[in-house]
Amino acid sequence: MLADTVDRATVTKMLRQFYKTLLEDELVSPYFIRALGQDLEGGKWRDHLSTLDNFWLKMMTGKGAYGGHPFPPHAFLGEMYPETFACWLKHFKVATNQFFIPEIADKFYKKSEILAAQFMDNLDIGEED
Template sequence: MKMSQITQEKIDKLMDVFYAKIRNHRELGEIFNNAIGTSDEKWEAHKKKIGNFWMGMLLGEGDYQGNPMKAHIELPPFPRELFCAWLGLFEECLKQIFDPSDTQIILQKAQMIAQRFQYMLYEVKH
């Protein structure tokens, strides 16, 4: 069996490539820029924070401090379909950085997270 090639360096690269696309996306960019801000400093801090989240999810490392569900629940309402756009961009970026088996592992985790967030945002009464 091939060994996983998921590393901190690749996760950092994923954050750079993915969030560059997010910032420029017509619909997602507006949501993220409103939540994070538009300065490069704020985006760097966000990439570091989310990179730490993925380090924990994928490597059992990192020092992520936060509540991602709460952060998403507190956002102004946005269309559920944007989760598909987010996942599409995420998968596109994964394929640029990771081999197919690692891409599949990471994408499955992202899909599970997205499903949980959608359930909490659109099906549970707040």
């Protein structure tokens, strides 16, 4: 059954599925493997997943312990392109719709699109290049 509220348990499940899919995608997986390795159960991934749980809870509910800055790590991941972000967004749309009712999945997606656009702007990549 699709979730009609956002809580830690559902966000956690959705994100694990999302990152599992990203690790299976040959366009985006290299960025994650370089930074965090391939083992979703490994220590670096555990930290990343826990940060992301808190990040998305904060984004969606205003609660959650995320107090960081989402962009800076992305400046050090190697060259990224509009296609890299399009691929990330495509998988995020699928994962959110797998776990949440459409209204909530859309809210996740709109927020991720705004962030992705900001990241691309900060990295100076986009349409005009």
